[in-house]
Amino acid sequence: IICNQRNEIITKSFLCSNDKTNWKEIQNCVYSTDYINITANFKNSNGQALIYITSTNLDICIQNTLEKNKLCLPIWCPLQNTSIYENNSLIEIKIITFNGTIAGITTDYLRVVLVKNETSLVLTNKLRDYYVQGTKLKISVQLTCRDKFLVGEPVFFKITEIISDNEIKNNYLNDTICEEGHLTIEYDVPKIDFFNIEIFYQGSVRYYSSIFIKERIEVRSPTVQFFIDSLIYFILILIMIIGITLYYITKRYQMKSKRAIWKEKTGFYNDINNIDYILVLDKISGSAIIKENLSKVDLEGNLISGLLQVITYFKYELKKQRVMYDSKEKILIDYQDYKILLRDGEFSRVALIIKQTPSENLQLELVEFIKHFEIKYKKYLEDFTGELTPFQDYIELINKHFKIHMTRPLIVNKISPNVKINTFQETLINTAKLLEKENKQFTLDKLLNDLIIIMPNEPEEKLLANIYNLIEFEYFHPIDIIS
Structure with missing residues (x-):
C-alpha cells in the first residue's frame, strides 16, 4: 500500500515594517503601530491550511484559511485591536496545515511581544x-x-x-x-x-x-513675605555686624599680643643697654673671676671688687649673720651715677653695674646666670685657687643670659638662615645692607635710628623687636662676641 498524502510547511516569512515599504524580519518584539506581513509555502495534498494570530488579550485577532499550497495573509497592524496595545502583550503567529488522513498536522509559529517606549x-x-x-x-x-x-x-x-x-x-x-x-x-x-x-x-x-x-x-500674602524677607536681610546685616566686630576684636587682640611681644623684646634691649659692667667674684676671697666692661668708660675691676667685698662684709655684720658664706643675699646699691645689683650664689658673687633700676627680667636672668655658672664651673669654684684659665669660655653664658653680643657691631649674614621672614623684616635687612655698605658694619642703635627716620609711622617697639628677631634668627651676625 502506497500513501501519497503530503502535509509539509516548506517556507515561511514573518516581516514587519512601520511604513509598508522597508520590511525586516521579526525578531523578539514589534510595536503596536507596525505592519506585519506573513506568507507561507506548504504541501497539503488532502486537507486544509490556515494562518492565524492570537494574543494574550484576544483569542483570535485574524485568521485566513486556504486550500492552496501557497498562502499570504493580508498585511495586518496590531493597532486594529485596542486590547493589544494597552499594555505589553504577547502575540503568537501560527501557520498550520492539517490532513484528515495519516499525514497528520504540521504547525510552525512565532511568539513576539508588542512593546511601548518609556517616556x-x-x-x-x-x-x-x-x-x-x-x-x-x-x-x-x-x-x-x-x-x-x-x-x-x-x-x-x-x-x-x-x-x-x-x-x-x-x-x-x-x-x-x-x-x-x-x-x-x-x-x-x-x-x-x-x-x-x-x-x-x-x-x-x-x-x-x-x-x-x-x-x-x-x-x-505680600505682607508676610515682606516681613520674612526683611527678617532675612536683618539677620544678614546682623551677621555682617557680628563678623566685622569679631574681625576687629581679633585684629585688636592680635595687635595687643604683638605689642606685648614687642614690649617684652624692647625690655630685653633696655636690659642690655642698662648694663655697664659684669663682675663675677669668688665669694670667700673676693677675687675677680670675670670682668666684662660694656661701657665706653674704663672701670677698674679689682678696685670695684674690693669695694663690693667691703660692702658685703659690712651688710652681713649689720645683720649679725653667723654663716655669711651660706647666704644668698641680693643687694642693690646706689653709687653716684650708677646702681650696683649684687647677688650671691653658693660659691660666687656676681655684680651688675647698671645705669637704672634693674627690671624684674634682668634680676631673674642674674639668678639663672649664677645657677648655670656654678653648675658649669663647680669643681673650680669649690676650691678656688685664683687660676682663671678654666673660666676662659665664660662668654657663652654671658651671651645666653645678658645678650651682650647685641651691643657688638653687626653685619648681614651672607648665607641666609633657613628661617622664614616677612616682607617687613626683608625691608629691615635691605636697610642694614645699605649701612653695612657705607661703614663695613653697623650697630643695632644706628640701624634703629635710621629706621625711625625711614618709617616714622611704625612704632619704635615694633622696629626694635624685629631687629632683635633678625639677630636671634642669625640674619644679623655680630662681628666679634669675644671680650
Missing part, C-alpha cells in the same frame, strides 16, 4: 515651596523618549487649589510639546492657602504615560 516628563524650571499671592508662576516641562523630544504630544496640567480645609478647586490646562521640545504654561497664584501641581502625559500606542507631582506649595 520621561521633566520639569525644566525649579518650583519653590512657596509663592506670593498675585505672582505669575511659569511651569516648563520637557517630554522625551530615548533622549529625543516628543514634539506634538499633548501634556496635561492639573492645579488643585486648597482654599480651606473643606474647599478645594481643580484647574485643568493642557498644551502640546513645541518643536523646541518643551512646553510652558502660566498660572496666576490666587489668594489661597496651598496648591498642588500634577503634570501628566497620558501615553499613546507607542509610548507609556509619565507623571510629575509637586504637592503642598504654600501661598503667602
